[in-house]
Amino acid sequence: MKTPILEAQHLDKFFPGPEPFQVLKDITLSIGKGEFITIIGKSGCGKSSLLYLLSTLDTNYKGSLSINGTRVTGLSESALSRFRNEHIGFVFQFHYLLPEFTVLQNIMIPALRLGRLSREAIEQRAMDILKQLDIDDIAAKPSGKLSGGQQQRVAIARALINNPGIIMADEPTGNLDSINTKIVFDIFHELSRQGNTILAVTHDRDFAARSDRIIEMMDGRIK
Amino acid sequence: MKLPVNFMISGTELLARKKQSVIAMLGVMFGIAMFIFMISFMKGVNKFIEDMMLAAIPDIHIYNDIRTDYTHSVTEAWLHQDSSKIVVVHHPRPSKIRLNLKDPGRIIADLKTTPEVAVVSPLSSTQVFFNYGPVQLNGMLDGVDIYAEDRVFNLTEKMVSGHPEDLLTTDKGILLGQGLADKLNVVKGDLITLASPTGTVMRFRVAGTFSFGMSAIDNIKAYTTQAGVQQLLGKDRDYITDIRIRLHDLSQAKATAILLGRKYGYKSEDWETTNPSIKTGNMIRDTLTWVVSITLLTVAGFGIYNIMNMVITSKMKDIAILKAQGFSGRDILTIFLSQSLVIGILGAVFGLGLGYALSYGMSRVPFPQGEITSLKYFPVVFDTRYYLLGAAFGILTTFVAGVMPARKAGRVDPVAILRS
Ligand SMILES: Nc1ncnc2c1ncn2[C@@H]1O[C@H](COP(=O)(O)OP(=O)(O)OP(=O)(O)O)[C@@H](O)[C@H]1O
Ligand SMILES: [Mg+2]
Numbered sequence: 001m002k003t004p005i006l007e008a009q010h011l012d013k014f015f016p017g018p019e020p021f022q023v024l025k026d027i028t029l030s031i032g033k034g035e036f037i038t039i040i041g042k043s044g045c046g047k048s049s050l051l052y053l054l055s056t057l058d059t060n061y062k063g064s065l066s067i068n069g070t071r072v073t074g075l076s077e078s079a080l081s082r083f084r085n086e087h088i089g090f091v092f093q094f095h096y097l098l099p100e101f102t103v104l105q106n107i108m109i110p111a112l113r114l115g116r117l118s119r120e121a122i123e124q125r126a127m128d129i130l131k132q133l134d135i136d137d138i139a140a141k142p143s144g145k146l147s148g149g150q151q152q153r154v155a156i157a158r159a160l161i162n163n164p165g166i167i168m169a170d171e172p173t174g175n176l177d178s179i180n181t182k183i184v185f186d187i188f189h190e191l192s193r194q195g196n197t198i199l200a201v202t203h204d205r206d207f208a209a210r211s212d213r214i215i216e217m218m219d220g221r222i223k
Numbered sequence: 224m225k226l227p228v229n230f231m232i233s234g235t236e237l238l239a240r241k242k243q244s245v246i247a248m249l250g251v252m253f254g255i256a257m258f259i260f261m262i263s264f265m266k267g268v269n270k271f272i273e274d275m276m277l278a279a280i281p282d283i284h285i286y287n288d289i290r291t292d293y294t295h296s297v298t299e300a301w302l303h304q305d306s307s308k309i310v311v312v313h314h315p316r317p318s319k320i321r322l323n324l325k326d327p328g329r330i331i332a333d334l335k336t337t338p339e340v341a342v343v344s345p346l347s348s349t350q351v352f353f354n355y356g357p358v359q360l361n362g363m364l365d366g367v368d369i370y371a372e373d374r375v376f377n378l379t380e381k382m383v384s385g386h387p388e389d390l391l392t393t394d395k396g397i398l399l400g401q402g403l404a405d406k407l408n409v410v411k412g413d414l415i416t417l418a419s420p421t422g423t424v425m426r427f428r429v430a431g432t433f434s435f436g437m438s439a440i441d442n443i444k445a446y447t448t449q450a451g452v453q454q455l456l457g458k459d460r461d462y463i464t465d466i467r468i469r470l471h472d473l474s475q476a477k478a479t480a481i482l483l484g485r486k487y488g489y490k491s492e493d494w495e496t497t498n499p500s501i502k503t504g505n506m507i508r509d510t511l512t513w514v515v516s517i518t519l520l521t522v523a524g525f526g527i528y529n530i531m532n533m534v535i536t537s538k539m540k541d542i543a544i545l546k547a548q549g550f551s552g553r554d555i556l557t558i559f560l561s562q563s564l565v566i567g568i569l570g571a572v573f574g575l576g577l578g579y580a581l582s583y584g585m586s587r588v589p590f591p592q593g594e595i596t597s598l599k600y601f602p603v604v605f606d607t608r609y610y611l612l613g614a615a616f617g618i619l620t621t622f623v624a625g626v627m628p629a630r631k632a633g634r635v636d637p638v639a640i641l642r643s
Contacts, residue, residue, distance in 0.1 A: 085549020
């Protein structure tokens with residue numbers, strides 16, 4: 001077993017209401033550095049809920065969570081923001097770029113927020129990533145004017161900019177045609193090959209089959 | 224280095240919706256421009272009225288007020304101050320009213336050593352009839368030390384014909400208000416007859432005419448020497464009825480008047496008490512200015528509040544993305560609040576400019592000529608303090624209006640947005 005980059009213990013999550021609904025039940029899992037893990041399961045089984053929890057966006061849960069050796073459970077909102085900024089890259093199902101900004105700016109923003117490198121260095125790094133994903137020609141375009149496939153690749157580039165400890169993706173191809181789906185899957189495989197830790201929710205059995213480990217969920221539990 | 228990126232995002236978003244930003248800014252701009260314009264103009268009017276009135280009234284006026292309370296003298300005379308008896312005097316008839324000040328020399332000498340006092344002008348005043356041919360007019364004759372009076376009222380500037388000193392070089396000279404002279408149809412050099420309330424008649428030669436620009440004065444008032452009035456009334460050289468005072472500091476008038484009144488035991492009124500309408504007028508104009516300005520700025524504030532609320536509602540997704548990428552609630556608040564503040568600051572700057580332009584324009588509009596000839600243009604005051612106040616006001620308004628939507632943005636739950 002490699003050194004764990006993410007460790008979750010006994011995670012429980014409830015949605016409050018007249019009839020409280022337990023969406024996650026006693027989830028314990030550990031992800032090693034460099035692992036490529038896919039989460040699969042039927043619609044509504046709690047995959048997205050788990051991902052929001054593991055990405056520290058959702059703090060309303062029971063259990064404990066550590067990422068990169070830091071116990072993130074119980075940290076303040078601003079501390080979690082800083083932590084996310086530095087350690088987690090997120091790719092959504094819908095590509096969610098900031099439409100007023102160019103592709104390059106969208107990618108640079110998380111790094112500017114982190115403020116570790118100079119603007120020039122950040123721009124250089126953003127261009128390198130764009131080149132690696134073969135979309136450096138659209139760097140100056142407003143992000144609102146891109147095709148879905150291009151947008152998703154930009155979103156992946158943005159997730160990579162701060163060299164995060166773990167990349168999380170929630171159905172990153174859920175909204176793409178087959179050609180773009182293949183491109184995005186290939187990118188994830190390439191990133192994995194380069195040593196990135198990836199945790200992706202997917203419905204695609206083939207994609208899952210090519211990952212290091214599959215976590216199958218059912219009714220809020222890991223099977 | 225997290226501030227610059229927040230401001231970069233803020234600025235880009237502002238520019239991306241120029242129209243909305245400009246409209247919000249125009250609201251603030253007009254609010255502040257109106258504030259500057261109104262306050263400059265209203266303060267100009269206040270100052271003009273104050274200056275005009277003050278040019279015609281002394282800062283402090285000391286005189287012997289006619290008392291209508293005679294009980295004291297009655298008790299003293301008849302009952303020898305026996306406090307066990309209650310005396311009720313119905314409708315007493317005044318007897319032997321003294322209008323003059325006792326021992327005026329002492330009071331004047333004392334006033335001249337009072338540090339707050341700049342000029343002391345003692346005078347003996349009386350009602351008179353002015354006669355010229357068949358015309359007979361009622362008026363006031365002030366027997367003054369013309370140099371002191373000149374320093375109190377700046378008579379030299381108010382002379383229409385002749386000079387104040389001509390009073391001294393002319394035998395039995397008199398200076399007439401221009402309105403009075405017009406009604407009597409006399410000019411400098413003419414002889415007129417004056418009749419005192421006691422029936423004495425004397426002839427005076429018109430040495431000059433003056434105009435205060437207020438008909439209430441110009442139509443009834445005349446100046447002569449103290450000796451002239453004392454002679455007309457058959458009084459001695461000590462007969463002084465009033466003392467007019469100019470102070471070094473106008474704002475000290477009220478306090479000083481009270482002090483002097485208590486000291487000498489005579490009625491001592493400051494200019495505000497004599498002319499309550501000045502203060503009332505000032506207050507009404509000031510209130511109007513503030514009400515209108517605050518209303519306009521509040522409307523502008525609601526405009527910003529509305530626009531920012533709309534912007535934030537339409538930007539929920541972007542907020543969720545930023546949060547997912549590591550922007551804290553505070554960062555988001557900074558981004559949206561800074562947008563409001565930029566709108567406010569730009570609005571304030573342009574508003575001050577427009578306000579200045581409007582005020583300047585107003586100060587160049589000729590004032591309709593009439594009774595008040597001293598005024599050539601509409602009165603406008605240019606005072607940096609109003610501009611600072613206007614800027615502070617505008618920025619405060621936008622801050623208040625921007626803070627609520629920005630806080631709402633800062634509290635957005637990214638999970639709720641990403642799920643939907
Ligand atoms: N705010 C909420 N309040 C109550 N129940 C919720 C809420 N959000 C989600 N759920 C429920 O939680 C369950 C898990 O939802 P989740 O989105 O995690 O599923 P999922 O596995 O990602 O499904 P999908 O494959 O369709 O994306 C669903 O049954 C959903 O109806
Ligand atoms: Mg889901």
